[in-house]
Amino acid sequence: MNPYSYTEKKDTRSGFGAGLMLAAQELPQVVALCADLTGSVKMDAFAKAYPERFFQVGIAEANMISIAAGMAVAGKIPFTGTFAEFSTGRVYDQIRQSVAYTGANVKIYAPHAGLTVGEDGATHQALEDLGMMRMMPGMTVVHPCDYNQAVQAVVAVAKHEGPVYLRCGRPTVPNFTPADQKFEIGKGYVLREGNDVTLITMGHLVWPVLEAASVLDEKGVHAEVINMATLKPLDEECVLRSVRKTGCILTCEEHQVNGGLGDAVAQLLVHKYPAPMEMLGVNDQFGQSGQPQELLDFYGLNVEGIVNRVMTLRGRL
Amino acid sequence: MLDTEQLKAMATQVRRDIIRMIHTSKSGHPGGSLGCADFMTVLYFNVLEHNPKTFRQDGKGEDVFFLSNGHIAPVWYSVLARTGYFPVQELGTLRKLGSRLQGHPSLSHHLPGIRVASGSLGQGMSNAIGMALAKKMDGDKHLVYSLHGDGELDEGQIWEAAMFAGSKKVDNLISVVDHNGIQIDGNTQNVMDLGNLRAKFEAFGWDVLEMNGNDIEAVKETLSQAKARTGKGKPVMIVMRTEMGHGVDFMTNLAKWHGSAPNDEQAASALAQLPTTQYGDY
Numbered sequence: 001m002n003p004y005s006y007t008e009k010k011d012t013r014s015g016f017g018a019g020l021m022l023a024a025q026e027l028p029q030v031v032a033l034c035a036d037l038t039g040s041v042k043m044d045a046f047a048k049a050y051p052e053r054f055f056q057v058g059i060a061e062a063n064m065i066s067i068a069a070g071m072a073v074a075g076k077i078p079f080t081g082t083f084a085e086f087s088t089g090r091v092y093d094q095i096r097q098s099v100a101y102t103g104a105n106v107k108i109y110a111p112h113a114g115l116t117v118g119e120d121g122a123t124h125q126a127l128e129d130l131g132m133m134r135m136m137p138g139m140t141v142v143h144p145c146d147y148n149q150a151v152q153a154v155v156a157v158a159k160h161e162g163p164v165y166l167r168c169g170r171p172t173v174p175n176f177t178p179a180d181q182k183f184e185i186g187k188g189y190v191l192r193e194g195n196d197v198t199l200i201t202m203g204h205l206v207w208p209v210l211e212a213a214s215v216l217d218e219k220g221v222h223a224e225v226i227n228m229a230t231l232k233p234l235d236e237e238c239v240l241r242s243v244r245k246t247g248c249i250l251t252c253e254e255h256q257v258n259g260g261l262g263d264a265v266a267q268l269l270v271h272k273y274p275a276p277m278e279m280l281g282v283n284d285q286f287g288q289s290g291q292p293q294e295l296l297d298f299y300g301l302n303v304e305g306i307v308n309r310v311m312t313l314r315g316r317l
Numbered sequence: 318m319l320d321t322e323q324l325k326a327m328a329t330q331v332r333r334d335i336i337r338m339i340h341t342s343k344s345g346h347p348g349g350s351l352g353c354a355d356f357m358t359v360l361y362f363n364v365l366e367h368n369p370k371t372f373r374q375d376g377k378g379e380d381v382f383f384l385s386n387g388h389i390a391p392v393w394y395s396v397l398a399r400t401g402y403f404p405v406q407e408l409g410t411l412r413k414l415g416s417r418l419q420g421h422p423s424l425s426h427h428l429p430g431i432r433v434a435s436g437s438l439g440q441g442m443s444n445a446i447g448m449a450l451a452k453k454m455d456g457d458k459h460l461v462y463s464l465h466g467d468g469e470l471d472e473g474q475i476w477e478a479a480m481f482a483g484s485k486k487v488d489n490l491i492s493v494v495d496h497n498g499i500q501i502d503g504n505t506q507n508v509m510d511l512g513n514l515r516a517k518f519e520a521f522g523w524d525v526l527e528m529n530g531n532d533i534e535a536v537k538e539t540l541s542q543a544k545a546r547t548g549k550g551k552p553v554m555i556v557m558r559t560e561m562g563h564g565v566d567f568m569t570n571l572a573k574w575h576g577s578a579p580n581d582e583q584a585a586s587a588l589a590q591l592p593t594t595q596y597g598d599y
Contacts, residue, residue: 065443093437098443
């Protein structure tokens with residue numbers, strides 16, 4: 001049985017919008033910049049409530065990132081907003097020099113990440129962003145799993161000193177985490193315990209992984225499920241505690257298997273606790289147009305794909 | 318505040334520093350550094366309202382300068398040291414392992430005077446705009462300055478920033494382009510013709526001034542005019558004509574001296590053209 005339930009589906013980008021309002025009320029230094037996507041990235045309520053703290057930069061992402069760095073140096077807490085693809089690949093050098101190397105307190109908010117952007121297709125489906133940001137020295141990488149967690153993550157990110165990459169998504173997904181659960185950067189959330197396999201995931205795939213764990217129960221395989229809502233710094237103790245118990249790990253991510261969650265966990269295991277492991281994600285391919293669920297099904301990032309991969313992994317033991 | 322004769326002597330001292338630093342480190346960028354020595358001397362000694370002894374990164378309550386063409390770090394390091402941000406003796410550590418004087422400006426080793434890293438071109442105008450907007454939000458009337466190379470104007474981000482500053486009336490910003498007409502691969506006209514810079518920036522909504530950046534009096538006068546033109550709804554641009562390598566005859570106007578160090582003989586020849594000053598070598 002899935003121990004969690006939900007009453008509605010909501011999008012994490014709207015969770016960001018609500019969280020930004022909370023952060024803005026508490027911290028007068030919070031400002032927002034947007035590259036002509038105010039409604040899509042859900043900065044509209046902030047822009048209306050705080051027009052003097054909102055900056056429309058037009059379709060000029062490089063300028064936006066470097067302006068944000070200048071503001072951060074001056075003591076502001078800027079959140080930049082554009083799609084994940086244009087928040088990373090397009091502006092990698094600006095993030096590297098103006099933000100990360102400078103140590104500027106910029107929050108790169110990146111919604112519309114992953115395949116679930118849907119019909120817009122591969123140009124808009126960021127699948128390498130986590131890898132790029134994880135590799136950047138000094139960057140914290142956060143990826144909440146649902147609306148409630150996104151709200152709380154924004155507040156935590158605003159209070160955190162240093163550059164942060166905050167990944168969110170476009171479609172509505174089950175909203176199941178407690179609304180009052182404070183977000184802790186660097187913490188892996190153990191959503192259910194089990195002894196036979198550790199499933200580590202993040203973002204939109206957390207819910208299907210919980211569903212898959214219920215299916216696995218029926219097959220006599222009891223999975224431990226970890227929502228790794230902070231990819232960097234990785235909660236190493238959380239992973240090691242679990243794998244010492246279960247002996248094997250499957251990672252699931254809406255991202256290339258290169259560079260993301262799977263790589264981070266594998267790196268840890270190689271050094272600290274070598275154990276059988278599988279990585280579920282996109283395999284060195286671009287996405288394509290389709291409905292979000294169709295795409296997750298096509299690339300095998302669904303309940304069936306997770307269950308099958310666990311059985312493969314168990315077969316290696 | 319220095320008088321004109323003192324400024325001239327200081328600019329010569331800064332040039333001596335540049336040659337000695339780059340000669341010692343056996344690498345670096347003398348051409349643009351020498352060309353901008355007069356401007357940087359006037360800016361740091363006579364124009365900026367700043368607090369070298371109590372440097373704070375956020376620049377609250379003072380004027381702030383950003384060097385966008387980070388490769389001319391030697392001239393910046395020299396004026397920073399000589400206005401009191403850090404000991405002049407430290408200039409001799411340029412580009413050495415562990416030095417605060419990294420090859421391009423960096424905060425990694427906490428050198429006072431630097432607020433944003435630069436070196437990868439095209440980002441400094443945007444950084445300056447961010448600082449200028451923050452100053453407006455905070456009711457801080459101090460100004461923000463940025464310096465750019467003319468070759469750097471090839472970068473698209475410069476024009477994103479120029480469009481933003483004009484469109485959003487960032488009128489507490491004075492940007493300066495070092496227009497020496499030379500970049501690594503040769504004359505800017507051949508590499509990427511810049512056309513009419515005054516017309517370009519005016520079309521982007523800037524108030525544009527021009528000056529000879531190697532004439533101390535002209536630099537003083539033009540910077541004073543530029544300050545007077547702030548707060549009037551437009552960012553201010555100064556197109557600054559300079560000679561790359563100014564002050565050292567064999568380095569003047571030669572692309573080769575964009576980024577190569579003088580050998581012992583060349584350094585001696587350069588220093589012989591730059592007489593010692595009352596300010597003394599580091």
